[in-house]
């Protein structure tokens with residue numbers, strides 16, 4: 001019983017085939033970084049065209065690798081939101097077309113739900129967490145703390161009031177003259193830096209609740225950079241500033257996570273998802289806090305933390321196991337689709 005997943009909500013084109021037990025039978029990801037790098041960020045129209053160019057052959061290869069055809073699948077799942085609408089339509093319509101032609105159920109997946117459930121995938125090496133668990137989603141587009149109480153049962157405890165953490169990494173990296181995508185480059189630069197030189201604000205630290213804010217931190221970095229003479233930042237200045245920025249983000253994430261744990265006393269694990277979870281300083285701080293609370297930290301392997309289609313197929317398996325019916329082919333793609341609303345799909349009129 002094989003299931004196909006398709007992901008195309010941003011700048012990763014991906015498809016994967018999982019079996020009914022959730023074992024990964026084929027997975028492909030094509031990053032479009034090179035297409036977007038000249039523009040310093042993701043260009044939605046370029047992304048949609050790239051998905052369209054890449055998906056058919058990628059799906060063909062995934063099915064061939066598992067020795068199946070579309071009609072041999074038990075379901076075809078695609079991300080239907082949130083994300084860039086052009087890419088969502090390409091991926092979802094590809095899935096719909098295949099589902100219609102092969103008479104196979106179509107499942108429209110919320111991208112955030114897919115990130116939220118990834119840690120439960122049996123193939124990830126760690127112990128899959130049971131419900132309820134506390135999810136810290138730290139990606140390029142989202143930063144939120146979510147109580148995952150069951151499949152389809154998500155309660156948002158806190159979210160960013162302005163920029164996402166990954167977005168802040170990317171913007172600060174740009175200010176420091178690093179290439180897109182900035183997060184990994186900034187982490188490498190920070191490794192050369194030292195603390196004690198810059199005193200950046202610690203956004204939201206100690207405030208009640210567990211909301212985030214990163215735009216003030218970014219502005220503080222921008223002001224320090226603007227005060228430097230023209231003509232490129234000295235390497236040690238940029239490295240120390242990268243270190244200070246990363247430390248401030250880590251402190252903010254740690255503080256908010258502590259508050260969220262107090263708000264969810266029954267949590268059985270802390271789970272992190274999203275590209276920023278690739279950051280070693282972030283991971284170390286989160287592991288410390290989880291250990292302090294006596295909870296395991298479940299962090300999926302890096303390739304499953306960033307955008308991928310394994311998580312899309314897995315979310316579909318979780319939903320089918322939970323008794324959900326397949327979605328009508330007329331389900332609309334949604335650029336905005338909060339996790340709390342996954343049970344309220346809108347049908348196209």
Ligand code: ATP
Nearest residue numbers: 139140141142166183184274275276278279306307
């Ligand atoms: P969303 O899932 O919210 O739609 P997205 O898909 O763009 O957003 P991901 O692909 O999960 O987000 O993650 C990409 C983000 O993670 C980028 O902002 C990137 O800079 C950041 N990132 C990746 N690696 C690191 C790292 N080592 N340190 C810090 N940030 C990182």
Ligand code: MG
Nearest residue numbers: 010011012307
């Ligand atoms: Mg991405």
Ligand code: FE
Nearest residue numbers: 111139306307
């Ligand atoms: Fe994502």
